[in-house]
Amino acid sequence: GAVVSQHPSWVICKSGTSVKIECRSLDFQATTMFWYRQFPKQSLMLMATSNEGSKATYEQGVEKDKFLINHASLTLSTLTVTSAHPEDSSFYICSANRDRVREKLFFGSGTQLSVL
């Protein structure tokens, strides 16, 4: 199956700093990547859909200036949490596929962000 790599696996940062998370499709070109957030013992919450070469589409309630998404190539999307605060501490995970309608989702391994 297709492989999606996410980096870093975990990050601890001070309040006010920015954190960048990378999501790479290693063996296929992903026209669409998705970013999710997950709080402990809760399900996935879709944050945004990232399309290569265009602006990301954010879900209602997700601040686009807070969570910057860049999908500069067909194999890389980045999520930057700007001016992170403790309430941004969460598990962030990405997924990608080649055909969003006809294909399974392939997930990265997730990034645990802890903001002190």
Add this chain to the structure above:
Amino acid sequence: KNEVEQSPQNLTAQEGEFITINCSYSVGISALHWLQQHPGGGIVSLFMLSSGKKKHGRLIATINIQEKHSSLHITASHPRDSAVYICAVNTGNQFYFGTGTSLTVIP
């Protein structure tokens, strides 16, 4: 009201038992996904289906489009099946996720 409802929320089973997890949805869909999330956080896509039934090993997924309902069955359950199982639907424009079913299989 959530677009995707899963039941049960939590499930404990003895090794070897037959397990069923249910998913009901209220929107028109192009596909339904069953996902498995292990304690470490990694998520694996088990099935994507838009009609009928799919089988992979001890896992079976069914969907009834008219009733807007899907089930995930695990036969001969094993402790390694312990995970959170998430139902997700794709409307073509949007994904909606169930709240997950936490399964624990006891040896």
